[in-house]
Amino acid sequence: MDRHDGFREFVLARQQTLMRTAYLLTGDAHLAEDLLQSVLIKVVGQWPKLSVNGNPEAYTRKALVNQYISWRRRLQVEWPSASPPEHGASYDEETVDRIMLRQALARLTRKQRAVIVLRFWEDLTEAQTAEALGCSVGNVKSQTHRALARLRALAPELAEPRSLSEFQEVTR
Structure with a gap:
C-alpha cells in the first residue's frame, strides 16, 4: 500500500472547489494556481496522517487560507475598469x-x-x-x-x- 493512496482521488474530486476558493482569495487565476499548488505540496506530506484520522478537505482549506494570508509579497493585480470603454462592447x-x-x-x-x-x-x-x-x-x-x-x-x-x-x- 502506497502512503499517498487516495491523495490523487482527493485532488481530482476537490480540485475545482479548491481552485475557486484560491481564485476568490487571490483575485488572479495564475496566483490562485500557485497558491493551490504550494498548498497541495504541503498536504501531500501530511497525507498519511490526514487519510487515516483527519479531515483532508478542512485541513487543505485551512492551509490555503493560511498560505494566502502569510504571503509576504503584495498581490499586484490589474483590474479591469467597471466602466465599459466608450467605443467597446457593452457589458450586462x-x-x-x-x-x-x-x-x-x-x-x-x-x-x-x-x-x-x-x-x-x-x-x-x-x-x-x-x-x-x-x-x-x-x-x-x-x-x-x-x-x-x-x-x-x-x-x-x-x-x-x-x-x-x-x-x-x-x-x-
Whole structure:
C-alpha cells in the first residue's frame, strides 16, 4: 500500500472547489494556481496522517487560507475598469457587478477577504471559519462586520441584500 493512496482521488474530486476558493482569495487565476499548488505540496506530506484520522478537505482549506494570508509579497493585480470603454462592447449588469465585486474584494485586508470567502462563498459557519483561520468566533464576527462595511463603502451599488446564490453567481 502506497502512503499517498487516495491523495490523487482527493485532488481530482476537490480540485475545482479548491481552485475557486484560491481564485476568490487571490483575485488572479495564475496566483490562485500557485497558491493551490504550494498548498497541495504541503498536504501531500501530511497525507498519511490526514487519510487515516483527519479531515483532508478542512485541513487543505485551512492551509490555503493560511498560505494566502502569510504571503509576504503584495498581490499586484490589474483590474479591469467597471466602466465599459466608450467605443467597446457593452457589458450586462451581472458582468459589471462581478467586476465591481472583485475590485472591492481586492481592496479588503487579507483576513477580511478570507473571512468573506469562507463565510459567504464556502458557506462555512462562524465556528468553522474560526477554525480555518485559527482565531476566535468573536474575531470572525468582527472581521465579517468590518469587511461587509468596507465592501458597502467600496461598492455601494452592490449593498442591497443578496442571497448566497446571488453572491456565488456574481463571483463566478
